[in-house]
Amino acid sequence: MFKKPSRLLAALALGTAMLLGNAPTSAQCGYFVGDGCPGTNYANYGVASSGAATLEYDNQVSTFHATVTREYTGVFKIWGEGTAADGVANLLSPTEINAINFPGLTGRVLKAAVGGNTTPGQTVVLTTDGLFIWGNVGSVVNAAIAPGTAVQDITVDGNSTGLPAGVAPTQVKMMYVGPQMIAITTCDGNAYVLNNNATPNLRGDGGTGNTTWAHVQESTAGNPFLTGVVAMRGSLGRLMALKSDNTVWTWGTSVYPGGGGAGVQATRAVQMVLPAGEAGNPIKMIGANVASHYVLYENGHLYALGFNNLRQLGDWGNTTTARLNWVQPRYTSAAGPVMNDILWISPNEHIGNNAAINVINSAYQVYSWGSNSGLMIGRPVDGTSYDPGIPAGISPTVFSVETGGHTSMLSKACSQNFGYVGHRIFGSMGNGEGSDINEASYTFTTADVQICGATTVPQMFTGGSGTTGALGQYCNGSSLTLSGLPTGGTWAVVSGAATITGNRLTFTGAGAGAVTISYTATTTECGSSVATETFQVGDCKMNSVSGTIWNDANGNANLDGAEAGIDNGLWVNLVAPDRTVAGSAKIANDGTYTIAILQENTVAGNYSIIITNGQKPLGTTLASADAPNADYGYTGTSLGGVPNTGNRTGIIVVGDMTSGGVTAADFGISNDPAVLPVKFGFVAAELFNNQLLVKWNTTSELNNSHFEIEASVGGTNFISIGKVDSKATNGSSAEAIEYEFTKDTSAGVVAAGIALLAAGAGLFKARRVRYAMVTITLGLMVFAAGCNKNRRDVLPEGKLYVRVAQVDKDGTKSYSKVVTVVKR
Structure with a gap:
């Protein structure tokens, strides 16, 4: 019987979300709001994963002798053959992908993969600045696009991000890298292919050429674009796509559409006939393996179709005959039990040969079948093809498995290091040495690599x-x-x-x-x-800012001996004079913090410390603080021991740092109504029929003058869009009071102001200026579009944010939490 993942998996495989749960801006595994599609969940990987729309296939990717992994902290690490920055040298140990280790790389890493049809392959990295490639020329993309082996950014069709026209890096949902191809799925469900294969079929648009992006089309009448795509996978010369309507499409060389149809050459996407008896059941994963196809349903039922020359379909039948209808892999024999309890599949999809597959079932046990070249699936005889069986040296509980060109890797409960079987060479085991040996059974004498969504032992986070x-x-x-x-x-x-x-x-x-x-x-x-x-530690000159967040019981902004520090899940951000984040650090348990910047990196001008509820990426524009968690509010600041009850913004300007550091930059917070000017209750905002409605209440008020309603595109830089006077008698009340504010948005004035503010906050600092222009233009149109639309299409979901500023009679401000505008 099919079983759902146990509580053990919930505790370990999904532990990342728990660890970073107090940091909403970094959600899980390094994800920052705005760096991907709505609903992105990097931790939705491995046996505990579910839901095709948000499932992550590529938290670990392996090719012949190279691997890249997204760790639970969000860092990408890479090791193995030809993975160094020059594209030739081998990295013997997992190495973080960043601008220091890989000169020429810029931007924040969003996705990374390795692939190719030869050894070594090529590494492909997508950052907030675009695509970067290094390694064996021509293995993934054409030499005209990436002519060198070292780290290089690419330009395609005149687009300096290397992406299809109109697609920004943060709009890429999935980046599949395979033999001689990159295939990307966008947040809005479109599919694009950059093909270096000699055949034109893989493009999917009926055209030819291997230096331009193809926008995949259907083979149906009129050849409309293939839309609604949530996942795209493939192998040499062929691709598959899963759509949100639960249909599967395929194109390329020797693809099998199902329903008894023989292998065909499809220059555009052909809809596949899915397994009989599964109508209405949602699909979880798709996969390809040379000229074979796989479909895994959420109910655990696994099916295979197509070429079977190396027993890669797993049905224990004739090994040379292709299957023209879907078959189910079986556990023990041609008459044995079918695989109806599978949680995860990993076909050998990033190279073009050695068809093999690993799966994990509901007992958290690995089964493997197909090619055992180099002992890659852990079966007894090198070069022999196998029906399904359990590889040597492994027992439950397995959280994830990845099939590479000559290798298989897995993460196993209670083991700090990953498991490895197959051909070990050029540092492919990540254990610091590069000997050439075939590992006959799984070994864990590897490196500590904790995969996002598949953490296996207690972990630490800095x-x-x-x-x-x-x-x-x-x-x-x-x-x-x-x-x-x-x-x-x-x-x-x-x-x-x-x-x-x-x-x-x-x-x-x-x-x-x-x-x-x-x-x-x-x-x-x-x-x-x-x-x-x-x-690794060394001497370097730095200037630091230190201080304490404390529970200001009496609200006088004076940190005295009777008051204790409190972390309250807060982070401090050192913000440079140009209003970009120069460093971000979590408050310690005792409320203290130290944050520093290299002396050679300091610039003249005023630096600030700004408090937020989560980590902020370096280089992000930051102009305002978050309201503290758990109904706390700011009571004031103390800089160098001098209290200031008039500063309740969550910001301290610490001044010029070129000549040294700053000590005792302290923030008082409290959730006691007796010391807070206003204690906010709920805050909510919605958009309906071109009317922005903001509602909030206060549970207490003290010397309150009025409220200012502020809005932002992106949730960072706010402008005032209206004012509401306090209802409290003389500005003070111990009772709950409800407020609301409405604004007609059809004229576009509000959105224009917000968008211009965002533009002035530094959108043009990115390498790709044209996308900043597009962003601003769209921002200016957000509300203006409401003139012709009545309900849901006025705003993109999650793009507009609102907060309420409370203003004392003396002009001092405090802020509510930030909320997202909901459309209805």
Whole structure:
């Protein structure tokens, strides 16, 4: 019987969301609001995943001897053959993909993959600036697009992002990289292919050429664009697409449409005939494997179709005859039980040969079949093709599996390192050495790699980017805030010059060296488990700001001995004079923080500390603070011991930092109505028939003058759009009072002002200026479009934000939480 994932998986595989749950702007695995499609959930991966619309296929991607992984912190790491920045050297250990390790890379990494039809392959990385490629020329994209092996950004069709015209990096939902192709699915459900195969069929638009993006079309009358796509997968010369209406389409060379049809050459997408008896059942995953197709349903039923020369269909039948109708893989024999309890599939999809597949069933056990070239699926004899069976050296509980060109990798409960079987060479095991050996059974003498959505043991998270020198090391004297998963464990310095006080790690040495720390936690399933992390540390000059967030019981903005620090889930952000984030760090458990910037990176002008409820990406424009969690409000600030009850903005201007640092930049917060000017209750905003309606209430007011309603596109920079006077007698009340505000949005004036504010806040600093222009233009049109529309199409979902500013009689302001405008 098919079983859903257990509580063990909920605790471990989905632990990332719990760990970062107090940081809504970074949600899970490094996701920042605005960096992807609405509903993006990077942790929806592995055996605990569900729902085709948000499922992540590529948190780990392997090709012949190279692998890239999105870790639970959101960092991408890569290792193996030809993966170094020059595209030739081998990385023997997992290495973070960033601008320091990969010179020439710019922007924040959104997606990363490896692929190709040869060894080595090519690495493809999508950042907020566009596409970057390095590695074996021609393995994925045409040499005319990426002529060198080293890290390079690409231009396609004159578009400097390398993406199809009109598609911004943050609009890419899925980036599948395979042999001689990149296929992207956009947030709005369109499919595009950049094909380097000699055949034109893979383009999917009926055309020819291998240096331009093709917008995939249907083979139906009139050849409309293929829309509503939620996933695209493939193999050499062929692709499959799953649409939101639960239909599956395919195109390319030797594709099998099902329903008894033989293999065809399809220059445009052909709708597949799906397995009989599954009508109405939602599909979870699709996959391809040379000229074979796979469909996995949410009910656990797995089907295969097409070429079967290496037993890759798993039905224990004739190994040379293609299956023209869907068959089900079976566990033990041609008459044995069918696979109706599968949670995850991983066909060998990123190269063009060695057809093989690994799956995980409801017992969290791996089964593999197909090609065993290089012992890649952990079966006994090299080069032999196998029917389904359990690979050597592995037992439950397995959370994820990835099939590569000559390898298979998995994550297993209670194991800090990943499991590896198959051909080991050029550092493909990530354990620091590059010997050439075939691993006959799964080994865990690898590296500690914790995949987003498939974390396996207690883990640690460093709250903030830290302070790093030119070579990426942390600076002696700098500090990091630590968080552990699950909570309640213990920290220790294993080696190196450092101290840990509470959950604050401080590097205390001089000169270059390494610091290793550990986090030990006990779980019912795994017992006592230890996670370790090593930091490279060196001397570098830095200027820092430190302070405390404290519970200001009397509301006088004076931090006295009777009042204690509080973290309240808050983060501090060091904001440069140009209003961009120069550093972001989580408040320690005792309410203290230290945040620093390299002295050589400081610029003249006023720096600020701004409080938010989650991490802010470096370089992000930030002009306003968040309202603190749990009904807390700001009571004032204290800079250098001087209290200021008039500053309740969550911002302290600390001044010029080119000549040194700042100490005692403190923020008072409280949830006591007796010391807060206004205690907000609910805040809500909606748009209906061109009317913006904002409702809120206060549970208490003290010396309140009025409220100002502020709006923002993007939730960062706000402008005032209206005013409502206090209803409290003389501005004070101990009773709940309800308010509302309406604004006619049809004229477009409000949106124009908001969009212009966003433009002035630094949209033009990105490499891709033309997309900033498009963003501003769309922003100006947001409300204006309402003139011709009555209900749901006035605003893109989640693009407009509102907050309420409370203004004291003396002009001092406090803020409500920020809410998203809901359309109805």
